[in-house]
Every structure is written in C-alpha cells, then in structure tokens.
Amino acid sequence: MADDIKAVSTEVVPVDARQPEAAVIERAAALLRAGELVVFPTETVYGLGGDALREEAARRIFAAKGRPLTDPLIVHIAQVEELERVAAAVPERAQRLAEAFWPGPLTLILPRGEQVPRLVTAGLETVAVRMPSHPVARALIRAAGRPIAAPSANRFKHVSPTTAQHALADLSGRVPLILDGGPTPVGVESTVVDLCSSVPRILRPGGTSLEALRKVLPEIEPPLPPRTTASDKREREEGQAQRSPGQLLVHYSPTAPxxxxxxxxxxxxxxxxxxxxxxxxxxxxxxxxxxxxxxxxxxxxxxxxxxxxxxxxxxxxxxxxxxxxxxxxxxxxxxxxxxxxxxxxxxxxxxxxxxxxxxxxxxxxxxxxxxxxxxxxxx
Structure with a gap:
C-alpha cells in the first residue's frame, strides 16, 4: 500500500485548539470534500482523516500509513443524529453510552450502514464510530459535511502522535495538510466497546475507563489479554480482519526495543x-x-x-x-x-x-x- 502514495508537499498550519479559526477549518474541510487527507487533533491523539463515505479516501489513508486493509478505521461524527448515516442500527445500549460519554474518547462497534464502504470496515459488517470532543475535530467534521474516517496519524505500528510534530515526522510528504492544535490532552486512543456481541466487551482500553463504563452498562466485560500463540499471531498479522483497531500483538512501538x-x-x-x-x-x-x-x-x-x-x-x-x-x-x-x-x-x-x-x-x-x-x- 505504501507505494501507492504520491509525494506531496506537507504544510503545518496552526489552529486555535479552543476556538478554531473558520478559515483554517474550511481550508481543511475543502481538502476532505475533494477526497484528500488531513491530519487534525482530537482529544486522544492526532488523526489522519479522510471522507469516511468515499472508498478512494479510505484507500489513501491505508496507503499513507502503510496500514493493512485488515485493520479497520474508526468513523468520526460530530452529532448523534449522524449515526443514521454510518450505522444500520443503534441498539439501546449504544444510546445509553452515547448519552453518557459522547462527545469523548469512546468508540462503539455497531452494525455497518450501507453508505460506509467495506474498505473502511476491513470487509466486516460492523463499523467503529465515535464522536470526538476536541473543538478542532468537531468543527472539521461539521464543515466537511460528512463523517471522517481517521486512524492515528502515524506510520503503522509506530508510536501514536500526540503533537503535530509527531505526525509530521511520520507522514511528511504523504499528506497535504496538518492542523497543529498543540498537544492532545488525553494522550491515548479511545476505548472501543463491541456492541455487536451477545455481551458487550471492551476490545481496546482507552480514554474512557472500564469503571466509568460499568456505571452505565454494568454487564460490560473487560478486554481480553493479548493472545500470543503462534497460530493467533499468524492470524492477526497475516490477513484476518480485526474487529477493532489496536488488536495486534505488536503496536505503538518505538524503534528501540x-x-x-x-x-x-x-x-x-x-x-x-x-x-x-x-x-x-x-x-x-x-x-x-x-x-x-x-x-x-x-x-x-x-x-x-x-x-x-x-x-x-x-x-x-x-x-x-x-x-x-x-x-x-x-x-x-x-x-x-x-x-x-x-x-x-x-x-x-x-x-x-x-x-x-x-x-x-x-x-x-x-x-x-x-x-x-x-x-x-x-x-
């Protein structure tokens, strides 16, 4: 996938993290509407964003990161009403969690809506959705007028970016625009909760704690520890679609052991x-x-x-x-x-x-x- 990317000039543009300037946001939104990629801050880490409803944009995300197509992307929305565009159904559990924790660092696994390309969901009939709380992220989604698919803005398996400079170090020449809103406040990715299984379970722990989730959904199960048998490692790293990002045994890794x-x-x-x-x-x-x-x-x-x-x-x-x-x-x-x-x-x-x-x-x-x-x- 990495070879599919054409080198571009990458510009880093400062943006006010609390009251993002309308002209800066519109410039980024116009790129997204044209099918281009934009790096932007969220409350968790910096995201590499593209139009979640365009397969071409999703393909560019995978290529820019060097990410395998088996690792799904998270779809970001700016308001709860947009769930109808990306999810085929919104169970009562999802409504309760959204009411309690959105906007914020919580991702919900829901049935995939028909508008979402299967490339975004790694070919699965489920989709990962969240509503970020960062003012820049929300302003960008609203201005673009469509949901944004956005994994972390770094090379695949490398340490996630919490500043624009981190994103630039990994993606310079691969994206036209990076919005610099300063360091991200949470610092780790969102919690991912699977609501398509018989018992809701955390697939990836993150910025919303298990303890907080259990106050709203007492039956939620904690994440399983990473499995490391030889067969499981092969399945995870040689082509089996993952239900959620962040499931691989080796991830978030610095170059030093x-x-x-x-x-x-x-x-x-x-x-x-x-x-x-x-x-x-x-x-x-x-x-x-x-x-x-x-x-x-x-x-x-x-x-x-x-x-x-x-x-x-x-x-x-x-x-x-x-x-x-x-x-x-x-x-x-x-x-x-x-x-x-x-x-x-x-x-x-x-x-x-x-x-x-x-x-x-x-x-x-x-x-x-x-x-x-x-x-x-x-x-």
Missing part, C-alpha cells in the same frame, strides 16, 4: 534497576520510563548515564497517559539502545497504559516474582 517489567512494585523496581545497570556497564544507551515513586531507586542509573523519564505518580494515570507516547518518541529520538519500562496499575486510565506498553513491548515482558526472581515471557 522496549522491555516491560511487571510484578509487585518493589520487586519490579529492583529488577528494572539491576537490568539498567547491567546494560549501562556494557556500554549501552538506556532509556527508562518510570513513576515518580521510582526516582530515588533510579538515581544510580541516572548517574550512570540512563535517560530517566518519570512523568507522574502511580496514583496519577491521567498524567502518565498524557505523556506516554511523547516520552517513547523522545527516548527513540535520543537514540537509546533499549527502553526499560515499569508497569502501571490497571485501574482507570492505567488499563489503557498497560495495554499500550504490552503491545509496544511485543512480548518482551519481564515478570518479576520475588520468590522465584525475574523471568522473561510472552503473555
């Missing part, structure tokens, strides 16, 4: 420090993603030359999520040889953080059992 430590806090902290010191002694350039609670224990690593980033406390998953992808990109740009990450508690946005780090690690997970020592395994 990432090792994720899991286990009781003190034990995983000690194992991470030991691994960092061992690698530093070998002359490796080490990046570390930690929490503020780890700072004192990591002092010897910093003194040895490790690049330590601890954006917030373990009790502040919202702050960690907002900084997560930017930190991974910064460590990548610093040319570290390895990134060592602690795990975060799977509560609230911590569940989305854990999911992103596990997929960024691609199976390189160090499980720490104080009684047995550290063991590396694949979940």
């Amino acid at each position: 990432l090792l994720l430590f899991e286990g009781e806090d003190e034990a995983q902290r000690a194992a991470l420090v030991a691994e960092a010191l061992r690698r530093l002694e070998r002359g490796e350039r080490v990046g570390i993603l930690a929490a503020t609670e780890d700072r004192e224990a990591l002092r010897p690593c910093e003194e040895g030359g490790a690049l330590v980033r601890a954006p917030a406390s373990l009790e502040e998953p919202e702050k960690v999520a907002a900084a997560l992808f930017a930190i991974l990109r910064a460590l990548e740009e610093a040319a570290v040889d390895v990134i060592l990450c602690r795990s975060f508690r799977p509560v609230g946005l911590g569940l989305a953080i854990q999911d992103r780090l596990r997929r960024a690690a691609g199976g390189r997970i160090i499980r720490v059992d104080p009684s047995a020592g550290a063991t590396e395994g694949v979940r």
